Amino acid sequence: MKDFTVILKSLWHSKTSPLLLVLQIAVTFTIFVNAVYMVMQKHEKVTAPSGVNEKQVFSLFINLQETGEARVAEFEQAIRDIKGLDSVDNAIPVTSVPLSGYGRSVDIGYGPADEDKLTSSGYYGSNYDSLDTLDLQLVAGQWFERSDVSHSFFGARSGGKVVISRALAQTLHPDNWRDVLGKTLYVHNEPQQVIGVVDDLKAVWSFWRLFEHAVLSPTFEVRDKVGIMVKAKPAALDQAMLDVKGLLLMTPGRQIDKLKPFSQIREESYRTDVAELQTLQLVLVGLLLLTMLAIFGQARFAILKRRKQIGTRRALGANQFQVLRYYMLENFIVTLIGVVIGILCAVLVNTQLVSYFGLAPVPADYLTTGAVIILFAGQCAVFQPAWQAARVSPALATRSV
Incomplete structure (x- = not known):
């Protein structure tokens, strides 16, 4: 003192x-x-986890040479061929690839008018197998039925079903995010019923302030250039990438773009x-x-x-x-x-x-x-x-x- x-x-x-x-x-x-x-x-x-199985998943984009409904058949056959490879566990068509910068966002609200818009979200169109291929964790509600899957040339069909990320559910219902189940959301001005919530799934842009908002639809889009995400069998990622590339290039005129493991996509996104x-x-x-x-x-x-x-x-x-x-x-x-x-x-x-x-x-x-x-x-x-x-x-x- x-x-x-x-x-x-x-x-x-x-x-x-x-x-x-x-x-x-x-x-x-x-x-x-x-x-x-x-x-x-x-x-x-x-x-932070991306919500995707980063050790086994890779993505790529290919061109489709047919037109109209024949293009749909071509795309579906390519997915089936990939799933048939010994080194591949599953494969899905995708409209967006998480963290890649390739994809799009949609407006979200409880009505079709502009004033009904509440927020925005990343959008993923795929099929029934996306839960297994990406290893998503369903935390509420239910997953799609195989009969829910459809194709389009742009966007989800009106009156369909969607699964959303928990972050989006919390934004829509801060007091109790489970209240979103069963509600009709307008996704890009089209009514969609929310049937489930996944724990985590990021949008395609890591710099976006709504990066954790995601909407999944059982509707895959068929265009000139389409995206595919593949889940390799454990410890077979490199071999699966080689096998998929070799398989797809057997088709004359086939082009492959952005063939990358998800770990590389993540690294590039956060660089x-x-x-x-x-x-x-x-x-x-x-x-x-x-x-x-x-x-x-x-x-x-x-x-x-x-x-x-x-x-x-x-x-x-x-x-x-x-x-x-x-x-x-x-x-x-x-x-x-x-x-x-x-x-x-x-x-x-x-x-x-x-x-x-x-x-x-x-x-x-x-x-x-x-x-x-x-x-x-x-x-x-x-x-x-x-x-x-x-x-x-x-x-x-x-x-x-």
Whole structure:
């Protein structure tokens, strides 16, 4: 307690250096806490499950050469041929491929008019086998019947059935997402009955704010160029890709595009996010190091100025531990003041970010954890100068007067 009073008087006497350090710590804390929260959100995004069996699934696009109903038969035969391969477990036609950037979105609402629109969603048209091929997890309701499957040349037929992602159900019914079951949704202005909810399925654009909204329809579209997703048998992904490619190229005029394992699609989709995450992490480390250097420099400068005082105190009986404790406590007080000011600034800055950019507010535990990290970093930075001060010889300090 005696040291505490002396330290406060000393800091008040030489206000400039401590004040500058307090301001730097406050600014560092404000930036640090908000940046850490952004890093954690970005990390959660790039590591979140896609809802798809990423180890066994791959996708590709092929051209169809027939016209009209003959094109439908050509597409269905291609799917059957792929499913017949020894290395393949299942295969489905798709209108969109998750995370690939290839696909489309649809408006969602409880009526056909523009004012009835509630949100938007990624759209997937496929067939009965999409549950097994993608390894989706049905968490409510039921899956399609085989008799529900149909084809079209664009979009789902009116009066059909759909299964939606849980994130979309929660958006439509925040209080109880299961209430969406049995309701008639207008998907791209066409009425569709919601019969089931899958746990997780992402849209095709990782940067989209409605990335977790998805609608699945048992309607596959037949065009000049069509998409296929294939589930390989366990540990046979590479072989299945080779087998499918060889099979399809046996057809004269067949073209194959974007043949990729889903793991590669995911990596390419999140490449920018991963780069941003790594950059933010480096900025955080650099920010902490700069702050520690500032604390180290200020402490070392203060100790060099007070060598005579340290020597005198040692001559009067102060031991090394007491001197070390004094400078560690002094730094703790300065850092704590900076952290308290930083907490206030961080809250104000985050409030503005939430207001203007719609970001989520920083949880209180981030402020607490950030305060502990900054205080610990400050103690680490000041330890070496404080230890040097503790080792000052009383005789050497006296001779240096």
